[in-house]
Amino acid sequence: MQVHDFSIVTYVLWGSLLLAVLTIITSELVLLQNRLGLSIRMGLPGWDFSQSWASNFTGAGMIINLLLSSQILPKQPDDHLKQTYSCLAVFFATLIIVAPFLYNLFRTPVKVQSNPQKPEKFDLQYQGYAWAFLLASVATLWGALGQLVTIIFLFEEIRGLDFIPGSAIRLLQILLVIVSGSLLFHAGLTVWSTVKSQKDHETQGQKALFSALGEKSTHLSEEEKDKLKMPQLKWPLL
Secondary structure (H helix, E strand, O other): OOOOOHHHHHHHHHHHHHHHHHHHHHHHHHHHHOOOOOOOEEOOEEOOOOOOHHHHHHHHHHHHHHHHHHHOOOOOOOOHHHHHHHHHHHHHHHHHHHHHHHHHOOOEEEEEOOOOOOOOOOEEEEEEEHHHHHHHHHHHHHHHHHHHHHHHHHHHHHHOOOOOOHHHHHHHHHHHHHHHHHHHHHHHHHHHHHHHHHHHHHHHHHHHHHHHHHHHHHHOOHHHHHHOOOOOOOEEOO
16 A cells, blocks of 8 residues: 555545544534633633644654655655655644644734733733634644654555564554544643633633722623733643
């Protein structure tokens, strides 16, 4: 089985996208069931080595793909096999770069009160939406999962070269499948917890502002109360 077969490349690309979309849709349904709407405002994205596990997977996977495909796969007259693996590796890594830009594309400035003790003082913070975060999460998860699936097919090519016992490679492929499944499960949980933490922070911030205002808060209209917002937290990329 050779991965440069068009049907296999199609399965890697669109199969990983389908699984990513289904995972994020499941998280979205859980959010809606818990009354966490898609219009929740969120802070800025940031990369964290200890928490951005999907991004780390994709970056490391690209390096592994490029090294293995360039150094181990046999030369062919047109080098089509190596080029296919290289293109897949770069494609999925690019998704990780694109993901935060998708979220930032829909940010808007929001007036916030940085100091609860001085609620009359406003600052501007650019905030996005939960639905844009879900869109960015799809791109991130697609990149991470696609990179893992590509590595699985790459080792299938290596297994046919008899450099390593086939049973050892098959065991590694099974482990990579388990990692891919864990990736999907953990992504779903992380998306839900990230949106929930943003909503909880917004609610707690409003309570702190109302407390600082004291009796004045009782004279505010509902519209004025909604405008009282603390700066939202940064959230780590998947």
